[in-house]
Amino acid sequence: MxxxxxxxxxxxxxxxxxxxxxxxxxxxxxxxxxxxxxxxxxxxxxxxxxxxxxxxxxxxxxxxxxxxxxxxxxxxxxxxxxxxxxxxxxxxxxxxxxxxxxxxxxxxxxxxxxxxxxxELSMINERRAEGQAKARAEGKHMGRTAKLTADQIAAIKQRAVTESKTALADEYGVSRATLYSVLKT
CATH class of the missing domain: 3.40.50.1390 (Resolvase, N-terminal catalytic domain)
Known part of the structure; x- marks a missing residue:
């Protein structure tokens, strides 16, 4: 050696x-x-x-x-x-x-x-993609769980016109970046 x-x-x-x-x-x-x-x-x-x-x-x-x-x-x-x-x-x-x-x-x-x-790596990736496609087709949620419900988003959009964005983010337990992202949709 x-x-x-x-x-x-x-x-x-x-x-x-x-x-x-x-x-x-x-x-x-x-x-x-x-x-x-x-x-x-x-x-x-x-x-x-x-x-x-x-x-x-x-x-x-x-x-x-x-x-x-x-x-x-x-x-x-x-x-x-x-x-x-x-x-x-x-x-x-x-x-x-x-x-x-x-x-x-x-x-x-x-x-x-x-x-x-x-x-082997390409086969792993292919099987993963197939599994994800099947899960989506069955209506299963993929990715992170949403921080806000549809009702919360609607309320935030309505209140954001007159209320502080920082206060709303604190109240709903999300970051300001998440709040601004919701407001863009």
Whole structure:
């Protein structure tokens, strides 16, 4: 293994998810963690990790889909890191990529696994959209619960002509921005 730092990269899709299991038990010198979608490489901690990693370092990632959900981005990131002399190791897939040690079989497997990951994401999105469309067709409410009823909105519109907007917002328990939004409709 390389003689530099061992750098961990963690990613979960939402702030509510927990990344603790990803590199549990692995000794790391530095950890970079993003809590956002892997569908783009525009991630603050990914950018910081790419700048931080130096020749001789090893970047450890729990699984391929944590680094990228797009095959082209995945291959580009691995190439950028190995091009700097950084070793990239994926724990779950037991795959390692090092500068100057091209392994055509590993590259092919990385491409295939990356494509499967991208396909899986598109299938998840497709099923979610189908479920939402079905729920809407059945008349189910989607999104946040409305803060104000139709009767409250009508009363606010009528009273807003002569009363303070701030007082109305306080009385109905909404922000002034919500109140002004209601008045525009």
């Amino acid at each position: 390389a003689t530099g730092q061992t750098i961990g990269y963690l990613r979960v899709s939402t702030a509510g998810q927990n990344s603790a299991r990803q590199l549990d038990g692995i000794a790391l010198d530095q950890v970079f963690e993003d809590k956002c979608s892997g569908s783009t490489t525009d991630r603050p901690q990914l950018t910081a990790m790419l700048k931080h990693a130096r020749s001789g370092d090893t970047v450890v990632v729990h699984e391929i889909s944590r680094l990228a959900r797009n095959t082209a981005d995945l291959l580009d990131l691995v190439k950028r890191l190995t091009g700097k002399g950084v070793t990239v190791s994926f724990i779950k897939e037991s795959m390692t990529f090092a500068a100057g040690k091209d392994n055509p079989m590993n590259t092919m497997l990385l491409t295939i696994i990356g494509a499967i990951s991208a396909f």
